[in-house]
Amino acid sequence: xxxxxxxxxxxxxxxxxxxxxxxxxxxxxxxxxxxxxxxxxxxxxxxxxxxxxxxxxxxxxxxxxxxxxxxxxxxxxxxxxxxxxxxxxxxxxxxxxxxxxxxxxxxxxxxxxxxxxxxxxxxxxxxxxxxxxxxxxxxxxxxxxxxxxxxxxxxxxxxxxxxxxxxxxxxxxxxxxxxxxxxxxxxxxxxxxxxxxxxxxxxxxxxxxxxxxxxxxxxxxxxxxxxxxxxxxxx
Numbered sequence: 001x002x003x004x005x006x007x008x009x010x011x012x013x014x015x016x017x018x019x020x021x022x023x024x025x026x027x028x029x030x031x032x033x034x035x036x037x038x039x040x041x042x043x044x045x046x047x048x049x050x051x052x053x054x055x056x057x058x059x060x061x062x063x064x065x066x067x068x069x070x071x072x073x074x075x076x077x078x079x080x081x082x083x084x085x086x087x088x089x090x091x092x093x094x095x096x097x098x099x100x101x102x103x104x105x106x107x108x109x110x111x112x113x114x115x116x117x118x119x120x121x122x123x124x125x126x127x128x129x130x131x132x133x134x135x136x137x138x139x140x141x142x143x144x145x146x147x148x149x150x151x152x153x154x155x156x157x158x159x160x161x162x163x164x165x166x167x168x169x170x171x172x173x174x175x176x177x178x179x180x181x182x183x184x185x186x187x188x189x190x191x192x193x194x195x196x197x198x199x200x201x202x203x204x205x206x207x208x209x210x211x212x213x214x215x216x217x218x219x220x221x222x223x224x225x226x227x228x229x230x231x232x233x234x235x
Contacts, residue, residue: 057202172196
């Protein structure tokens with residue numbers, strides 16, 4: 001797999017992770033991960049933070065232990081600005097706000113998280129970017145880095161991320177759901193989905209490094225750009 005490197009220096013590397021690729025190996029260890037690929041290229045590589053398998057976007061790995069400690073501490077102390085974009089069902093009212101709801105592991109289901117007072121603090125800012133009737137294109141800023149944070153918080157306010165198989169509706173996004181008088185193409189037996197992966201993208205990270213403010217940005221992938229264009233066209 002060809003790596004899409006956003007930024008690299010002697011201390012760390014920032015990658016544009018595609019949707020469908022694990023950030024790090026899972027417990028079974030049978031599925032290829034981005035960290036596996038980076039190990040082949042760099043040898044030792046250190047996990048700083050993670051993205052969900054189906055989330056695309058910018059992710060950073062450290063090349064040495066000192067950088068790993070420094071960057072991990074910066075993420076922990078909220079010295080890293082983390083911006084995401086995603087498509088949700090419905091249009092949140094108000095159009096912008098802050099969700100401050102704790103998150104903790106589901107007591108009976110491995111890999112799932114839930115909201116509740118027993119959890120660790122989790123804070124997400126959200127803002128409407130564009131509205132399409134049934135759907136909304138949103139920007140998120142997370143102040144904490146809890147597992148599935150944006151997905152859970154948007155579910156909490158009743159606007160789950162599109163194509164979220166864990167916390168929302170896993171059904172693919174179809175053109176027939178947004179285009180009036182949709183007709184199947186001649187000769188086609190079934191409709192091809194516009195999107196069938198989690199509609200969430202880690203757009204950018206910014207933090208101070210060696211006395212300079214560093215911006216790391218991952219452009220929207222082709223599939224998300226195409227979906228937004230169709231939504232704009234047929235709203």
